[in-house]
Structures are given as C-alpha cells and as structure tokens.
Amino acid sequence: MSQKLETKTTTELLSTVYAPNEMLVDGLIPQGICILAGPQKVGKSFLALDISISVASGQPVLGRETAQGECLYLALEDTYRRLQGRLLKMDVEASDTLHFALASDKIGGGLESQIEDFSTEHPNLRLVVIDVFQLARKNAKASYSAEYSELAGLRDLANNLGICIMLVMHMRKSRDRDPLNNIYGGGGFVASADALLLLTEERRGSGSGTLMCTGREIESIEIAVRFDKEAMRWCAIGATDENSNGENKTLAAVYIYIRKKKHFEGSATELIEELKSVTSDVFYPNRITRDLLEQGHQLVYYGILFAVKRNHQGRIIILHYIKDDNKDEATVTRALLAR
The missing domain is CATH 3.40.50.300 (P-loop containing nucleotide triphosphate hydrolases)
Structure with missing residues (x-):
C-alpha cells in the first residue's frame, strides 16, 4: 500500500x-x-x-x-x-x-x-x-x-x-x-x-x-x-580575501613594524607574532606569505627590501629597512592600505 x-x-x-x-x-x-x-x-x-x-x-x-x-x-x-x-x-x-x-x-x-x-x-x-x-x-x-x-x-x-x-x-x-x-x-x-x-x-x-x-x-x-x-x-585574480574593502593591512603592518625593528628574518608564524606589537589585526601564516609574495615588491618604494629563502625548516621571510628618511609614517601607512 x-x-x-x-x-x-x-x-x-x-x-x-x-x-x-x-x-x-x-x-x-x-x-x-x-x-x-x-x-x-x-x-x-x-x-x-x-x-x-x-x-x-x-x-x-x-x-x-x-x-x-x-x-x-x-x-x-x-x-x-x-x-x-x-x-x-x-x-x-x-x-x-x-x-x-x-x-x-x-x-x-x-x-x-x-x-x-x-x-x-x-x-x-x-x-x-x-x-x-x-x-x-x-x-x-x-x-x-x-x-x-x-x-x-x-x-x-x-x-x-x-x-x-x-x-x-x-x-x-x-x-x-x-x-x-x-x-x-x-x-x-x-x-x-x-x-x-x-x-x-x-x-x-x-x-x-x-x-x-x-x-x-x-x-x-x-x-x-x-x-x-x-x-x-x-x-x-583581483581577490582581496579578508580585506574585502581592498585595504592591504599586511603591507601596512609590515611597514610600521620593520621601520622600527630595521631587520627581520624568520618564518611567517614568527613574523605574525612580531606584528602583534604594532597592530591588533589578525593574520594567518599562509595569508601573510601570499600577500608578501604577490605585493611585497611595493615595499621597496618605501625603503624595505623583501626576499624569501628556504632552509631545512621551511620558508624564511627576510625584511630589511634600508632608508630612514623623514617620511611621515601615517602618510605611508595610508598609501599602503590603499594598494
């Protein structure tokens, strides 16, 4: 039935x-x-x-x-x-x-x-x-x-x-x-x-x-x-991931940090820990690595050299501040956020 x-x-x-x-x-x-x-x-x-x-x-x-x-x-x-x-x-x-x-x-x-x-x-x-x-x-x-x-x-x-x-x-x-x-x-x-x-x-x-x-x-x-x-x-292509408004918080935070620190060499996880001293934004290792690989070349315009190398522990990020002029930090940060 x-x-x-x-x-x-x-x-x-x-x-x-x-x-x-x-x-x-x-x-x-x-x-x-x-x-x-x-x-x-x-x-x-x-x-x-x-x-x-x-x-x-x-x-x-x-x-x-x-x-x-x-x-x-x-x-x-x-x-x-x-x-x-x-x-x-x-x-x-x-x-x-x-x-x-x-x-x-x-x-x-x-x-x-x-x-x-x-x-x-x-x-x-x-x-x-x-x-x-x-x-x-x-x-x-x-x-x-x-x-x-x-x-x-x-x-x-x-x-x-x-x-x-x-x-x-x-x-x-x-x-x-x-x-x-x-x-x-x-x-x-x-x-x-x-x-x-x-x-x-x-x-x-x-x-x-x-x-x-x-x-x-x-x-x-x-x-x-x-x-x-x-x-x-x-x-x-053109995706902004977590920054849906187009802001690049990664580059801005890296600029503020490395201008004070002058040099960094370590893993993405270690860099995230360091960035906590300058921002409350949350970053993830894969995301911050991708941001730097895709857009890190822009940092050279603000006196920061960026490179990546590998060792037995994995990928190592290198950041070095080469120019210490009197650029206004707030102005540069706004420019990087807009990129």
Whole structure:
C-alpha cells in the first residue's frame, strides 16, 4: 500500500522560517554535493586540497570566507609521501582538523557508512573530498538514470549530516560549447550536484585560467584564476580575501613594524607574532606569505627590501629597512592600505 502524499500549502510555505543552506565557501560551495571538474593535470587536486586546508583552518580561499570545520580528504590515487610533498610545498601549518585516507569502500558498497561513522567520531566535520571520484564508483554505468541514482545516497547523506561532499572529476576533450557536457558521464552527475566548479586553463601549463561556478544554491559566475607556483595554489585574480574593502593591512603592518625593528628574518608564524606589537589585526601564516609574495615588491618604494629563502625548516621571510628618511609614517601607512 502506497504512502499518503505529504503536502504543504502556499500559506504554510510562506509562513515557515527555514534555516538557509549553509555555505562552506561563501558564494561557491554549499552543503550537499559539489563537483570539481577539470582536464587531467590542470591542478584540480591542488585546488581541492587548498579548499580543504582553508576550511580546516577557517581561512579564506579564492578571496572568499570559509565556514571552519574538520575535513576528510580521500586521496584515492595518492600516497602519503606524495601528500606530504604537496603539503610541504604549500607551506601548510600542522593541523588535527584535516584528515587523509588513501582507500575507501565504494559508493553503494560501504562508503556512505564509513563517512557517517567518521562524522560520529568528528562531529565538526564539514567537508569530505573524494579525489578522484571514478575510483570510488562501484558501477561505472554511463547513463543518466544510473548516475543520478548513484549519487542519491551521497546527496541524502550530505544533507542529513549537514556537510559538503566534493567529487573531483575529469573532463573529456571536447569542443562542446557547454562545458558541463564535457564532464565524464551521461549527465546524471551534473543533474545531481548542488554546485559545479569547472577549472580550465587558457592553454595547458599556462597557469592562467577560469573557474566556472554554477548550481542550484549558487549564482553562476566565472572567476579568473592563476596558479601561484611559489604558494602552489590557485588564486582568484583581483581577490582581496579578508580585506574585502581592498585595504592591504599586511603591507601596512609590515611597514610600521620593520621601520622600527630595521631587520627581520624568520618564518611567517614568527613574523605574525612580531606584528602583534604594532597592530591588533589578525593574520594567518599562509595569508601573510601570499600577500608578501604577490605585493611585497611595493615595499621597496618605501625603503624595505623583501626576499624569501628556504632552509631545512621551511620558508624564511627576510625584511630589511634600508632608508630612514623623514617620511611621515601615517602618510605611508595610508598609501599602503590603499594598494
């Protein structure tokens, strides 16, 4: 005997307050199923890892705020040695909120239970990344209905747990004018997703490209991105991250500090501790390193030399004040904030 339909009237809908679908990354990644797709070797894993690192630490990514929480990264085609190498290249701070696994059960064959069990052990879980999705599939049937049904359990699980499950997928080479049609599969995956992020390069190896974003819960936008080989991260061109008003608090704080100190040589974490003597602004190691790498050349106009070197402990920041004229500190600080 079939169940009776449960219905709501327009009056009930319009008089009910529903909690909004929480965004993991502001305007880009909502709760539910998110597909991150791109051609092979374009750098999808670096972007997925950067998103995971940023969510686990509560730091901005691609110039957007994140909802801090624990992350589970299923690196199904990696080794721990390779993961360690990536993390070292990205100069990541050690954290107990980002977890990795190299193997898992298949979708529909135990993976859902594994994620649910992990969530029980880690109640603050916010993000699960499956990289790559193809290796977690139990049945590789390429039909719309089969693909849609395949993700139904994962989508229900994500909504029940209040998390995002990100599926890293490949894109086929095609001249189709709609890039969504280039995602491997029969269209069922695209229809199932709450958000889709498509990463493409202008030309292979150029490090410049576009992140196309669309879905049920987000506005359709295209973000110009470039790959920062020093930070080993995709960066949104023109993004201001935590300084949404365009102010560069990093350069201003560094100027005030180094004019008094004259010389600094140490890690980003050590520099942040020193900056506490001149400002109450909060800085993060990855963010301050990125700011200096991208815009530190501007400091030379104010008599500060900036360089980066590496030793056995990691990346070392060097700042040296070479000019001690009578420039008004407040005037220079305002100029740097506006840059």
